[in-house]
Amino acid sequence: MSSASQANEHVAHHFESAEQQRQSAQLGMWAFLVTEVMFFSGLFAAYIIYRSLYPEAWTVGSHMLSIGLGGFNTIILLCSSLTMALAVHAAQTDKRGASARWIILTIVLGLAFLGVKMVEYSAKIEHHLVPGAHFHLDPAQELANLQAAGVQVGDHLRHAMETVNTAHVQLFFSLYFAITGLHALHMIIGIGVMIWLLKTTIEGRYSSAYINPVEVSGLYWHFVDIVWIFLFPLLYLVGRH
Amino acid sequence: MSEKHVIPVGTYVGIFTALIALTGLTVWVAFHDFGSMNTVIAVGIACIKALLVALFFMHLKYSARILWLYAGTAIAFFILLITITLSDYRSREWFPTPKAWSQPTATAPGASH
Known part of the structure; x- marks a missing residue:
C-alpha cells in the first residue's frame, strides 16, 4: 500500500486517500458493468425463449456457423485477456515499457478478433443467411452437402434439418447478428479505450502509485471477454452431437 | 483488506x-x-x-467485498429476468385459451375502444 503523501499528486481533493480513490474508481466501473450485464441479458433472454420454442432452428442455425473461426476467435480473446492482465501487472510494478507493449498486443489481438468476425459476417452475407428479403436456406440441400462432405450426420441433426421452419432459423440469425454485433461494438469501443490507454501510458501518467485508469479499462476488456465466453458455446456449439 | x-x-x-x-x-x-x-x-x-x-x-x-455484491447483483438480476419471462412463456399452454381470444374478428384488435 502506498501512503497518502507518496501518491498525493494523483489524489483528487474529494478523496481521503489514494486507496479510497482507487476503490471508488473500481466501484464505478463495476456499477457500469452491472448495467452492461443487464443490457446483454435482454438479448440472452430472447435467445433462451426462442431456443426453448424452436430448438430445431437453433440446431440448424448453429450448423451454419464455423466452429473453426468461432473457436479461433475465442482463443484470440482469451489471449487478449491475458495480455491485458499482464499490462495491468506491468503497470502495478512500475514497468511502463512492458505495460505499453502488452497494451499494443491487446490492441492487435482485438483487431484480429474483429478481422475474423468480418470474414464470418461476409460469408454469412454471401450465403444469404442475413435475415430479411434475401434470406435463403434450403435445409434438404444443406443436409445433402453435409453428407457429401463426409460429415457423420446424427439422427438429431437429420431430424432438425428435415422438420425445421426456415423462418425460425431467421430468428436464430437475427439474434446471432444482434448479439455478436453488439459484442463487436464493445470490442471497437474497447480498442478505442486501449489506444487512449497506450497514449497516456507512454506519456508516463501511471506509476505503481496511480494505475486506476489501467485497472478499470482492464475490467471493461475482461467483461467483453466474458460475454464471448458465453456466446461461443451458445451460438456455435448447439446440437453438434 | x-x-x-x-x-x-x-x-x-x-x-x-x-x-x-x-x-x-x-x-x-x-x-x-x-x-x-x-x-x-x-x-x-x-x-x-x-x-x-x-x-x-x-x-x-x-477486491473489496462490495464489488462481490455488485457482481452478485448482476447475476441476481439476470436470473430474475429469465425466471419471470420464462415462467410466462412456459405456462401459457397450461390453461385453456378462452375461445373469444382466438376467434378472428372483423375489426382490428383494440379498434372498438
Whole structure:
C-alpha cells in the first residue's frame, strides 16, 4: 500500500486517500458493468425463449456457423485477456515499457478478433443467411452437402434439418447478428479505450502509485471477454452431437 | 483488506492455460451426446471460465467485498429476468385459451375502444 503523501499528486481533493480513490474508481466501473450485464441479458433472454420454442432452428442455425473461426476467435480473446492482465501487472510494478507493449498486443489481438468476425459476417452475407428479403436456406440441400462432405450426420441433426421452419432459423440469425454485433461494438469501443490507454501510458501518467485508469479499462476488456465466453458455446456449439 | 494486491505472472498464465483447456473441453463435449445435459454442461463450463476471468483477471478475489455484491447483483438480476419471462412463456399452454381470444374478428384488435 502506498501512503497518502507518496501518491498525493494523483489524489483528487474529494478523496481521503489514494486507496479510497482507487476503490471508488473500481466501484464505478463495476456499477457500469452491472448495467452492461443487464443490457446483454435482454438479448440472452430472447435467445433462451426462442431456443426453448424452436430448438430445431437453433440446431440448424448453429450448423451454419464455423466452429473453426468461432473457436479461433475465442482463443484470440482469451489471449487478449491475458495480455491485458499482464499490462495491468506491468503497470502495478512500475514497468511502463512492458505495460505499453502488452497494451499494443491487446490492441492487435482485438483487431484480429474483429478481422475474423468480418470474414464470418461476409460469408454469412454471401450465403444469404442475413435475415430479411434475401434470406435463403434450403435445409434438404444443406443436409445433402453435409453428407457429401463426409460429415457423420446424427439422427438429431437429420431430424432438425428435415422438420425445421426456415423462418425460425431467421430468428436464430437475427439474434446471432444482434448479439455478436453488439459484442463487436464493445470490442471497437474497447480498442478505442486501449489506444487512449497506450497514449497516456507512454506519456508516463501511471506509476505503481496511480494505475486506476489501467485497472478499470482492464475490467471493461475482461467483461467483453466474458460475454464471448458465453456466446461461443451458445451460438456455435448447439446440437453438434 | 483490499490494498493493491499484485498477482504473480505465473498465476495469470495458469488461469489462461485453464481457460484454453476449458474451451477445448466445451468443444469436445458438444460433439458427444449427453442428451439434455449438453446445454447444461456447456453453460456450466462457460460459468467456470467466467468465474476464473472475474476472480483473477479482474482481481475480484482480492477486491473489496462490495464489488462481490455488485457482481452478485448482476447475476441476481439476470436470473430474475429469465425466471419471470420464462415462467410466462412456459405456462401459457397450461390453461385453456378462452375461445373469444382466438376467434378472428372483423375489426382490428383494440379498434372498438
